[in-house]
Amino acid sequence: MLVPEQILRTFTQNIFLSMGCSDAHAALAADVLLLSDLRGIDSHGVARLTGYVRLWEKKRINATPHITIVHETPTTATVDGDAGLGLVVAPFAMKLAIQKAEQYGSGWVSVRNSNHFGIAGYHALMAVEKDMIGFAMTNASPLVAPTFSNERLLGTNPMCYAFPAGNYPPVIADMATSAAANGKLEIAQRLGKQVPEGWIQDANGNYTTDPHALKNGGSLLPLGSDREHGSHKGFGLSATVDILSAVLSGANYGPWVPPFVAFLEPPTDPVGLGIGHFLGAMRVDGFRPVNEFKAHMDNWISRFKSASTIDPSQKVIIPGEPELESQAERSKNGIPLIDAVVDDLNTLATKFGIAPLAS
Amino acid sequence: MLVPEQILRTFTQNIFLSMGCSDAHAALAADVLLLSDLRGIDSHGVARLTGYVRLWEKKRINATPHITIVHETPTTATVDGDAGLGLVVAPFAMKLAIQKAEQYGSGWVSVRNSNHFGIAGYHALMAVEKDMIGFAMTNASPLVAPTFSNERLLGTNPMCYAFPAGNYPPVIADMATSAAANGKLEIAQRLGKQVPEGWIQDANGNYTTDPHALKNGGSLLPLGSDREHGSHKGFGLSATVDILSAVLSGANYGPWVPPFVAFLEPPTDPVGLGIGHFLGAMRVDGFRPVNEFKAHMDNWISRFKSASTIDPSQKVIIPGEPELESQAERSKNGIPLIDAVVDDLNTLATKFGIAPLAS
Numbered sequence: 001m002l003v004p005e006q007i008l009r010t011f012t013q014n015i016f017l018s019m020g021c022s023d024a025h026a027a028l029a030a031d032v033l034l035l036s037d038l039r040g041i042d043s044h045g046v047a048r049l050t051g052y053v054r055l056w057e058k059k060r061i062n063a064t065p066h067i068t069i070v071h072e073t074p075t076t077a078t079v080d081g082d083a084g085l086g087l088v089v090a091p092f093a094m095k096l097a098i099q100k101a102e103q104y105g106s107g108w109v110s111v112r113n114s115n116h117f118g119i120a121g122y123h124a125l126m127a128v129e130k131d132m133i134g135f136a137m138t139n140a141s142p143l144v145a146p147t148f149s150n151e152r153l154l155g156t157n158p159m160c161y162a163f164p165a166g167n168y169p170p171v172i173a174d175m176a177t178s179a180a181a182n183g184k185l186e187i188a189q190r191l192g193k194q195v196p197e198g199w200i201q202d203a204n205g206n207y208t209t210d211p212h213a214l215k216n217g218g219s220l221l222p223l224g225s226d227r228e229h230g231s232h233k234g235f236g237l238s239a240t241v242d243i244l245s246a247v248l249s250g251a252n253y254g255p256w257v258p259p260f261v262a263f264l265e266p267p268t269d270p271v272g273l274g275i276g277h278f279l280g281a282m283r284v285d286g287f288r289p290v291n292e293f294k295a296h297m298d299n300w301i302s303r304f305k306s307a308s309t310i311d312p313s314q315k316v317i318i319p320g321e322p323e324l325e326s327q328a329e330r331s332k333n334g335i336p337l338i339d340a341v342v343d344d345l346n347t348l349a350t351k352f353g354i355a356p357l358a359s
Numbered sequence: 360m361l362v363p364e365q366i367l368r369t370f371t372q373n374i375f376l377s378m379g380c381s382d383a384h385a386a387l388a389a390d391v392l393l394l395s396d397l398r399g400i401d402s403h404g405v406a407r408l409t410g411y412v413r414l415w416e417k418k419r420i421n422a423t424p425h426i427t428i429v430h431e432t433p434t435t436a437t438v439d440g441d442a443g444l445g446l447v448v449a450p451f452a453m454k455l456a457i458q459k460a461e462q463y464g465s466g467w468v469s470v471r472n473s474n475h476f477g478i479a480g481y482h483a484l485m486a487v488e489k490d491m492i493g494f495a496m497t498n499a500s501p502l503v504a505p506t507f508s509n510e511r512l513l514g515t516n517p518m519c520y521a522f523p524a525g526n527y528p529p530v531i532a533d534m535a536t537s538a539a540a541n542g543k544l545e546i547a548q549r550l551g552k553q554v555p556e557g558w559i560q561d562a563n564g565n566y567t568t569d570p571h572a573l574k575n576g577g578s579l580l581p582l583g584s585d586r587e588h589g590s591h592k593g594f595g596l597s598a599t600v601d602i603l604s605a606v607l608s609g610a611n612y613g614p615w616v617p618p619f620v621a622f623l624e625p626p627t628d629p630v631g632l633g634i635g636h637f638l639g640a641m642r643v644d645g646f647r648p649v650n651e652f653k654a655h656m657d658n659w660i661s662r663f664k665s666a667s668t669i670d671p672s673q674k675v676i677i678p679g680e681p682e683l684e685s686q687a688e689r690s691k692n693g694i695p696l697i698d699a700v701v702d703d704l705n706t707l708a709t710k711f712g713i714a715p716l717a718s
Contacts, residue, residue: 071645071646071647072464072645073463073464073465073642073645074433074434074463074464075433075434075463075464075465075645076464076465076641076642076645076646077645077646078646078647104432104433104434104463105431105432105433105434105435105467106432106434106435106465106467108464108465108641108645110646133603133607145666146663146666146675147675147676148668148669148670148673148674148675148676149666149667149668149669149675150667150668150669151666151667153662153663153666161595161599161603163602163606171598171602173592173595173596173598173599174595175589175591175592175595175596176592177592179583179588179589180588180589196587196588198587198588199588201669204669205668205669223582223583223589223592223593224538224582224583224588225584225588228555228557229538229539229555229557229558229583229584229588230534230538230539230582232534232676232678233532233534233535233536233582234582235678236520236532236533236534236678237532237534237596239530239532239663239678240520240532242659243522243530243656243659244492244520247522247652247655247656247659248492248643248646248647248652249646249647250647250651250655253655253659254659254662254663255662271655271658272655282435282467283432283435284607286430286431286432286434286435286436286467287430287435287436287437287469287607287608288430288437288607288608288609292609293606293607296606296609296612296630296631297602297606299630300601300602300606300612300613303512303613303614304505304512304598304613307504307505307508307510307512308508308509308510309507309508309509309564310507310508310509310560310563310564311507314507315507316505316506316507316508317506317507317591319591319594319595319598
């Protein structure tokens with residue numbers, strides 16, 4: 001089904017309102033999910049709405065959080081999300097980082113007691129809109145094994161760096177620190193397809209191409225896939241995300257991160273509160289005049305776009321470019337939803353007594 | 360040859376003094392190179408001394424730089440290294456970042472007009488010693504092709520994140536953003552060995568295991584090796600390093616980065632000054648009390664060290680652990696130098712009329 005953006009936005013907002021979110025929070029949370037769908041990152045958009053509702057039903061998400069700053073200096077802070085939706089907690093924290101950057105050049109906020117924050121790119125882009133460089137990371141439910149291990153100790157822990165440009169759109173490097181994001185695995189599972197070697201290992205630590213191995217004690221592999229190809233670097237990046245997001249803020253880290261799915265219970269021996277994020281903003285003009293920076297960004301982008309390529313039909317892709325193309329196309333033509341997602345959403349609609357997505 | 364640390368340190372210092380460096384700069388530059396050798400990163404230690412000298416002879420390194428702050432806010436700055444040794448310019452910038460962090464919680468310095476800065480870990484550790492989190496990155500001579508390209512447009516662009524711990528040593532994730540660092544390739548070249556698939560491609564963009572392919576128009580591959588295994592993420596990380604280090608500071612970026620080797624001339628159409636670095640420091644107590652953070656770091660480390668492993672004889676390695684073991688061992692027993700390096704160093708000794716490394 002192809003759903004116009006505005007219809008899906010209103011529907012999503014209504015679900016959040018039905019959970020008891022304030023108008024402002026419902027609009028913001030819907031905005032984060034919609035941007036993901038618009039940008040073609042289907043795994044992080046409205047397809048997750050049912051997941052958020054189930055966690056709220058289990059009282060693991062608080063629809064009316066009192067988000068507070070628990071510690072700060074002029075340019076750093078720790079925020080407690082009061083078990084709220086990461087979709088509203090992370091923008092609160094990023095706004096704070098931006099305010100600090102406006103005053104002092106940069107701002108950095110570590111967040112505890114939060115939940116899944118959607119796509120990292122949403123939060124980093126908030127800084128870019130102010131001619132700042134944006135950083136966003138989050139830890140996540142343990143699915144990834146460190147190099148040499150067969151134990152799931154890390155999430156797919158994404159990091160995002162976003163840079164404003166001039167005539168070109170911003171450069172946005174937004175990536176899971178695992179070889180493959182869990183969303184790609186879910187797609188393979190749904191289609192009954194095998195996955196490439198180097199994405200996952202089975203419970204014994206052997207490479208497997210079976211996307212269901214994860215359900216049977218297997219684990220995702222860090223970016224780099226094996227030691228020889230630098231999986232220890234993927235592990236190092238993932239560890240960095242975990243430490244900045246959770247050890248620094250007082251959230252749960254490593255294997256203690258509570259699962260996003262409601263059918264798995266959180267560990268009974270937590271080491272912190274909820275999951276953690278880390279957000280940052282730096283003013284470009286804290287380093288050089290904005291127009292100079294943007295002119296050189298354009299030159300950087302243009303040089304990489306015109307790089308010689310192995311296959312003449314496949315140009316070099318600037319980080320963030322495919323997502324922006326998707327956003328332009330889907331804003332115009334609507335957002336494609338697979339039947340399973342439509343069914344899930346309409347089950348929610350029935351539950352809350354709101355109008356279903358019509359077909 | 361096994362050379363005691365102090366002897367190699369004095370020798371190295373004397374070389375820098377012979378180039379005309381001040382006492383303080385010679386001691387600092389030697390300290391950076393020695394830490395690399397002590398930590399087992401032989402490719403970035405005294406083995407590079409001849410390279411620095413050759414660039415100085417070509418007047419591409421200034422032994423008596425006037426390092427200046429050209430732009431700043433309370434927590435950000437751009438530093439011009441006046442074509443000095445990166446080995447002294449980067450510590451200047453990191454000191455500035457630390458001062459800003461002491462006053463405002465965090466400090467971030469982008470550097471232009473510099474040269475190779477040794478190991479990123481040295482600079483990041485300066486912050487760790489002050490109970491801060493340290494960041495260090497640098498761009499470098501183009502050797503790496505972005506995903507889909509066969510053109511060398513990026514350096515191995517390392518990023519380093521360093522975190523203080525309590526009873527355990529600090530966690531230091533210090534990594535090239537390519538699948539393999541150039542140093543590993545040089546080792547294979549020297550030994551006449553093939554390298555694994557996924558490290559390099561030939562001039563046409565085909566995978567090759569020939570470590571000499573780089574000299575014949577080939578290129579290194581980003582971390583992830585190919586698109587399917589996330590090489591676009593390695594490219595995104597490398598792009599991030601390039602932008603923070605050079606587009607932000609006014610240094611050369613991408614294919615314009617001047618080569619570290621003296622026999623290759625810098626591009627005749629520079630887009631900035633020298634190479635660029637990016638350094639940062641955040642006070643741990645800007646987020647939570649230091650003792651709390653360190654206790655949780657210890658818990659994090661201890662949990663990952665005790666992870667179940669695929670091969671019982673191969674434990675999970677905490678980022679920074681092998682380097683620290685090497686440092687303990689080599690501080691005590693001396694630094695092993697291969698004959699080629701000893702010969703190079705003694706050629707320098709002859710050139711400058713100082714005592715050779717005796718055997």
